[in-house]
Amino acid sequence: MFPTPIEKLSKSVNISYRAAIWIALILWLLPLIAVMMTSARSVADINMGNYWGIPEQWMILENYTQVFTSTPMARYLLNSIMITVPAVIGAVAISTLAGYALAKFKFRGNVLLFATFIGGNFVPFQILMIPVRDLTISMGLYDTATGLILFHVAFQAGFCTLFMRNFIVGLPDELIEAARVEGVSEWKIFWHVVLPLVRPAIAALSVLIFTFIWNDYFWALVLVQSDEVRPVTAGISALMGQWLASWQLISAGSIVAALPPVILFFAMQKHFIAGLTLGATKG
Amino acid sequence: MQKLHSRQQQWMPVLFLAPALIMFVVYVILPICQSVLLSFYEWDGLGDKTFVGLDNYFELFEDEQFWLALKNNIYWMVFYMLAPPLGLAVALFLNQKVLGIRLVKSLFFFPFVISQVVVGLVFAWFYDPSYGLFNIALTSLGFEPIAVLSDENWVTFGIIAAGLWPQIAYCMILYLTGLNNLSPDQLEAARLDGAHGWKMLWHVILPQLKPATFIAIVVTVIGALRSFDLVATMTAGGPFGSSNVLAYFMYEQSIFNYRVGYGAAIATVLFLIMDVYIAYFLWRMLKSEKA
16 A cells, blocks of 8 residues: 555554544535535625625525525426436447447457547537537427437447447457357347446446536537526526526525535445546556 | 357447447537538528638637637646646545545545536635635735636636646546555565655656556546636636637637637637547557557
8 A cells, every 4th residue: 555554653643644634625625615605694694795604594494495496496407317317328328339349349440430439539529519509400409308318328429438348348258259159149148148247337337427417518508598408507507697696596506406416426436436447447 | 359150240240339330420520520611611600601711710810819718728738737646646645544534535526526517606606806715815814815707817727726626636536546456566565675755656656557647647638628617607708808718719709709610610720639639548548459
């Protein structure tokens, strides 16, 4: 282990280290803590300039209720779910198929295709913006959840295929080969042999791209314009325009918007980190 | 990989690949080509397109806003490069086994999980000129308060600092995983040779963390060039375009000013800059693939 385990050092170092990590954490999250506190403040408190002290009056229930009753926040949250969940399922499904093909079949152009998926995953969104917007409009899908979902599925397919391919490459060839010798059809091999083995990768990938898609802001601006479809990121920024003075509501709304990926992260932390670092450990 | 035995197997990879490939071609590959093509046209997004050759690019190179945005993108890249070393520092600081450390690590990672729109809001609140935490800290240290987001000289750095927050968290996680996978034998051997502290870090640890460093640098450069969300939510490029970046400048020109061809030219320039990094990444990745 590096650095040297702290237990091997003196007691006073140990005590100060244990205190230091929590102090560092509070400093690190201070801007966020200020917003959390603000989401519990009264208007009077904010007008008095109490921006980061303890609220004079705790208004948690009132503020969070007001976010849901006087803004379309509930609608935005629902929209985000309706966009994110199908997009994650779609992207992971088509990428598992493609990743398997790239990992376990030898054919001309294999490496080139793999490189295309990786490269495409890094391009700036702006180079796609106008054509994708036009395409979505011409299919009659502008300002619909389907329009956003289709784009997310397609774009995330790049990263997901890279990810699944790297995972499947590590699976033993013998299993697949044995099934082939038995005369099992390719589709059945995929379904009954490969799929059960890639479950951990699918879990890791799903958690990761759930946050990517949930937090998307750019495409929500470009492909959607009405409150009926708008996901929570674009919703919050629209609210900021309308409620500029009501910081307690904007703060409460932001906390609500941030919650789903945070909960998912804590619930599936191991998968999440495995997903993020797969490339790093494989190099 | 195995040899192909039958007809069926020859066609299978095509079928497996088809859905992903079709989607990717329609939504990523073709749009790139269309955007590049569009950059040679003058178009308001609705009417007829007029071919103007390289005019958009000539105009771009004389547009002060473009150079300002490009300069800001360079600032983003330079200062974003603080994220990998700072992420490493945090990772080294937290790489211990004491009570509650897992929770501390996850909470440190927090800023990366929340949306950049929320990060923008958090920092707008932090920078608030009258009562924000940042200015309270400044004045208590005896400095003059700064209205970061409305000051042309500070605004870009203020937004970059907000962007560094999640980016450092990301690099930290990459390094924490890397530190977890260090070879205990090598550490032991180095310790027996009397290596410790900085020397140990530089000669023994960092070489083993190379894969993590590579990914950290790539995602940081791409993140810096992709910066859009924070600029859009915190300042919309203002005041007077002083915090603009290419990604936002392109959006602004195409959507608000109806200059779609011009926007496509900006996107093409951004794409070409990014290509250098994409090519480098692919080259490294494919090289390690062959080894």
